Every structure is written in C-alpha cells, then in structure tokens.
Amino acid sequence: MFFIIAALIGFIIFAYAVTDKGSGRPVMDRAYSEYHLEDYSGWLKDRVTDDSYWGKISSCIRDSKVCPKMRRVINGAPETADMFFLRKLNPVQSGCCKPPADCGFVYENETLWNPGGGLVGSNPDCTRWSNDQEQLCYQCDSCKAGVLASLKKSWRKVSVINIVVLIILVIFYVIGCAAFRNNRRIDNDEPYGEARMTKSQPSRIQF
Numbered sequence: 001m002f003f004i005i006a007a008l009i010g011f012i013i014f015a016y017a018v019t020d021k022g023s024g025r026p027v028m029d030r031a032y033s034e035y036h037l038e039d040y041s042g043w044l045k046d047r048v049t050d051d052s053y054w055g056k057i058s059s060c061i062r063d064s065k066v067c068p069k070m071r072r073v074i075n076g077a078p079e080t081a082d083m084f085f086l087r088k089l090n091p092v093q094s095g096c097c098k099p100p101a102d103c104g105f106v107y108e109n110e111t112l113w114n115p116g117g118g119l120v121g122s123n124p125d126c127t128r129w130s131n132d133q134e135q136l137c138y139q140c141d142s143c144k145a146g147v148l149a150s151l152k153k154s155w156r157k158v159s160v161i162n163i164v165v166l167i168i169l170v171i172f173y174v175i176g177c178a179a180f181r182n183n184r185r186i187d188n189d190e191p192y193g194e195a196r197m198t199k200s201q202p203s204r205i206q207f
Helices: 002-018 043-049 051-063 081-085 091-096 141-188 194-200
Strands: 106-109 112-114
Touching: 002 141, 043 051, 043 141, 051 141, 091 141
Parallel strands: none
Antiparallel strands: 106 112
C-alpha cells in the first residue's frame, strides 16, 4: 500500500507539472475559445507535436469523425454563421475542424470555409487549412494545441480522482499501521502474577 501511495503521489505531481501551462484564448463575437501551440510547453507538447506521434493522433481524430459530427441541419439547411459562432466547441473541434478566426475565412458550413475578400492572415495555419474533408486543419498548430488542451482537461480530471483515491488509501494506511502497532504492543505485553512467573520460570514436566 505504501508503494501504491507513493506511485499515486508521483503521478499526480507529474500530471500537474506537464499540464501547468496553456489555455484557450477568447475570440471576439465567438462563444468558443481558440488554442495556440505557443501557449504550451514541456514534455507533453514535445510528445504531441513529434511527427511520429502526431501522425497517429491526427489519424485517430480523422477516424473518430469528430468534425463531421459537428454538422447541424436546420429546416434542411446548414446552421447560419451566427448560430455557429454561438456554439460551445470543445478544444479539438475548435482547433482541428475550422480555420483560426484571424485567417479571415468566410463561413459556409461547420467544416467548409472560403477565403474572404481581404488578405489571408499571417498565421501559418491559414495556409494549412483545406476544405478537403479528409484534411481540414489536422496538420495545423491549432489542432495540436486543441489536443493538448483536451489532454490537459482529461489529465486534471484523472488527477482529481487520484487525489480522492490517495486520501482514502492514506486513511486506510494510517488505520492499518495503528492497528498493526496496537497488535504488536498487545502481543509483547506479558501477563502479571502467577502466569508471568510461570512463563519466566516454567516448571519441569515430571514423567
């Protein structure tokens, strides 16, 4: 139990250490936040952005159909831009399924955005965005940041559960240690009177 407690403490410290930075940035006239890779740092970011890992992660996002599931049809037509901008998107939906707001793209539907009349923003993700439904923004830094934000949220939830489990284990560990010490004290106590004399000077058995 001691080693389990030590392992839990180590995992909780590690989880908070690798998820201490980064959060969504609010966007004007939008209900959802957007995520930027430069807001994150450390071991978890290095793992997610590594090409070998990101290839598998982006493939899982694509296979999960998280972006197609965003689509809503109202009276046979896609929801309007104003309705979409009022939606609470999760980090992966915000980062991977649409271009960043500063790119200036014009909304057609949830996963179809066309360049506006002005210049495209300087954000490198603006040129990475594709209306190909198999590409979208899966190679964007915003998508990687969205995955990091989602992982941070999940790890923090797991850490809370682990803290509760840790408290319960510590309580049982303290009770167990107290009971063990109490049993040892009882076992080491010698009885008084005749029984004690008999124990210290046992009589010989006569045959």
